[in-house]
Amino acid sequence: MAKYRIAWLPGDGIGVEVLEAAEVVFEKLRLDAEYPVGDIGWKFWRKEGDPLPPRTIELLKHVDAALFGAVTSKPVKAANAELVPELQGKTLVYRSPIVRMRQLFDLYTCLRPCKAYPENALNFKEGIDLVVFRENTEDLYAGVEFGPVPRELADLFGKSAKSFAPFASLAPDDYAISCKINTRAGSERIVRAAFEFARKFHRKKVTVVHKANVVRASDGLFLDAAKSVAAQFPDIAMDDANIDAITMWLLKNPFNYDVLVAPNLYGDIISDLCAQMVGGLGFGCSANIGETLAVFEPTHGSAPKYAGQYKVNPIATILAVKMMLEWLGETDKAQSVQGAVAEVIREGKVRTYDMGGRNSTIEMAIAIAAKL
C-alpha cells in the first residue's frame, strides 16, 4: 500500500488542464502515493443533479489530502436550464462543490500565501510576502438564504428593528435575504490559526479585517473574538482594518502588512487582491485545511473561455502542490518544488501567456519538473 492517498479532483474547464500539469510534477517527485480520481463538477450536475456526488464525498473520507482543479458555477436559473431532460423541473439547487467540501469536512482554514517570486515581471512590487487566513465555513457562505422571503420572517422584521420596517411591506418575491452568520468558536479558531502560523514562521503582525463599524453584530463578534485570541499571543502584534480601507492601504503600502485574517467573504476578496499583487491568479494558491482532511487548489476558477487551450499558467496549482507536500510533512519535496518554481520564474525563459510568453500549461510544468 502506498504511504499516501491523494484524491484527484480535476473538475472542469481549465481545472482539468492544470491537474495534468500537476501530474507532470508528481511524476518527477516520485511521492509514495496513489491518486484515486473523484467525480466533481458541472458534468455531474447536468447528468445527476449533483456536482459533488455522494461517491466523491465517500472517497474524501478515505484520503489524506485532495488536489482540486476548478469547477464552473452558474447562477440558479442558468444552472437549472442545463440539466438533462429527466431532471428538468425538479427542485434541484446548484451549490458550489468547493464550498460544500469546505463545509462538509469542516475545512475551516483557507490559507492563501501571496508571495512575489523574485523577478516576476508581473509583480506589483518586489518583496511582497503576504499571507491571508480566510475563515472558510461560515459568514455569508453559510448558505442560509431566503428568496422569496417567507411570511414568518417578514413578520419578524416588521416587529423587530425599525430599520427593517420598509422591507416588511414588500412582496416576498421583491426582496431576498442572505444571512451572514459568524460564530465565536468559528471566529476564534481561524484567528488562532493565523496567530499560530505567525508565531511558527516568525511573522511580525496579524491584521484582522472586518467592517465592524457597520456590520455590528457579526463583524463585531469576529473582531471581539480576534482580540481575545490576540491577547494569548503577546509576542505578535495585532491590528485591525475595515475591509474597504484595507484594499486601498494594501495597494498603497503592502509592506505594512504581513498576515491577514478575515471572515469568509472579506477573505475571498482580499485574497484575490493580494494574488494580483504577486502576478495574478496564475500565482494564487490555496489550502483548505480541517482537522483530518485538507483540499489544495489554485485560487482561480475554471475559466471556461480558456478551456481546452492549454494556455493558462499552472504555477498556482503547482504551488498548491507545494502546500500539500508541506501539510503531509514532506518538507524537502515542498522546498524543492518551491525552488523549482522560483528558478523558472527568475530565468524567464518559459512563460505562459499571462507572463507575456507563448508556452503552454504543460511546457511550464515540464520546465518546473526538470528542475526537481
Ligand code: IPM
Ligand atoms: C474562491 C472562489 C470560490 C469562493 C468560488 C468558486 C465559489 O472564489 O475559492 O475564492 O467564493 O470561495
Ligand code: MG
Ligand atoms: Mg475567490
